[in-house]
Amino acid sequence: MLKYQQIANEIEKYIEDHALQQGDKLPVLETLMAQFEASKSTVTKSLDLLEKKGVVFQVRGSGIFVRRHKRKGYISLLSNQGFKKDLEDFNLTSEVIELEVRKPTKEVARNLNIELDDDVYYVKRVRYIHGQALCLEESFYNKSIVTYLNNEIVSESIFNYIREGLGLKIGFSDSYLHVGMLDEEEAKYLGLKKGSPKLYVETIFHLTNGQPFDFSKITYNYEQSQFFIQANSHFL
């Protein structure tokens, strides 16, 4: 574990353990440097990480403060797909509808940047949160990267398997969101009426080296769809 990650974790844990609230002041940089026996740059890097995660905000000339939102039960849109373990809090389960090796459609081939005669794993699941249907998910994995999947893996966390089991490093994702109405099939899986509103998200996941390995289409149950986004103006 890198030093700046370690420090970030400890600060975050400290905030948790002491149940600090929005606006509470953390020790000054100098103190943190001494406490963690690290240089200014390293502590700053930790704090930048925490700022990016929405855990603190730094005010020049004033101090470092805790950032906390009050609402509960929202799913973070920036870290919902294998990026974080917030999910554990949510008691998430999956029912596998289908799992097979296929040839990609043109759409899938384009998004995964592969040829039409390459192979993909096709996975169709319904995901449940506290026993309620949260979303219908169809995923396409580039088989030359994600070389093997089975029912057991697919009913657990696929991303954990990709990281731990296959040793791949997940890098970044592009998500496209639309609002629309459920068709008959979607409604059936989600236990809703046809024509109900839906949030529809297509996401392309890339490895750290930029290769796309997963193209996913997710249809969310609007009744369960509460999402959360934290933004910074740091990039203008």
Next chain:
Amino acid sequence: MLKYQQIANEIEKYIEDHALQQGDKLPVLETLMAQFEASKSTVTKSLDLLEKKGVVFQVRGSGIFVRRHKRKGYISLLSNQGFKKDLEDFNLTSEVIELEVRKPTKEVARNLNIELDDDVYYVKRVRYIHGQALCLEESFYNKSIVTYLNNEIVSESIFNYIREGLGLKIGFSDSYLHVGMLDEEEAKYLGLKKGSPKLYVETIFHLTNGQPFDFSKITYNYEQSQFFIQANSHFL
């Protein structure tokens, strides 16, 4: 302008001007250091900024690469509210429905962290994109921070005015998203039928010092609602 921002801008401009595509390689760090007469840390900081903005990705042992998504016409959810000037590309206009000073409801007072007898500016607008109704927006500004608004300001970019005119520094925001159905009034303003799907977003905007100054409720026309999110796994 800070050096690392300057460098980031120039690199971004270079990518634009040369129409570089996803996966194209940028010069190595050493070259960039020489070219911009900057230290390694500074160039790295520029690249981290660009990575956060989704413009490049860096691969240890390999190089720095351009990140580009292909789809057009999507609004970035991370930078839609005065955070960026992408909007200019979209030809965005506003019709002001209402503008007045009010006392806050309990809900508004809670979100703006003020008392019930403080004053807020209430602004109700319909925003149009290419002449089509994009969203209905109700905003509440803490009047002790945003001390003055008029019709002219409100029909342009309020955030620009807050930054330039009032000299305030916008820091970060928390957004809460829901999917639902339009009620009668919303449908009227958006030119849709009651019961159509909607994306409903509540956002609290803070100054850099953590003070909330704007609580906004936005209802999006589902037909125009195409959003985009870029995520990194850098924060685990």
Next chain:
DNA sequence: CAGTGGTCTAGACCACTAT
């Protein structure tokens, strides 16, 4: 193993906030 990006340090100096 050569090339390339990532981490970490120590320290100088700058810019903003609060009093």
Next chain:
DNA sequence: TAGTGGTCTAGACCACTGG
């Protein structure tokens, strides 16, 4: 004007990628 965070540098050393 003292306190505090932000920028920038030069350089040592580490870790990963790819031929």
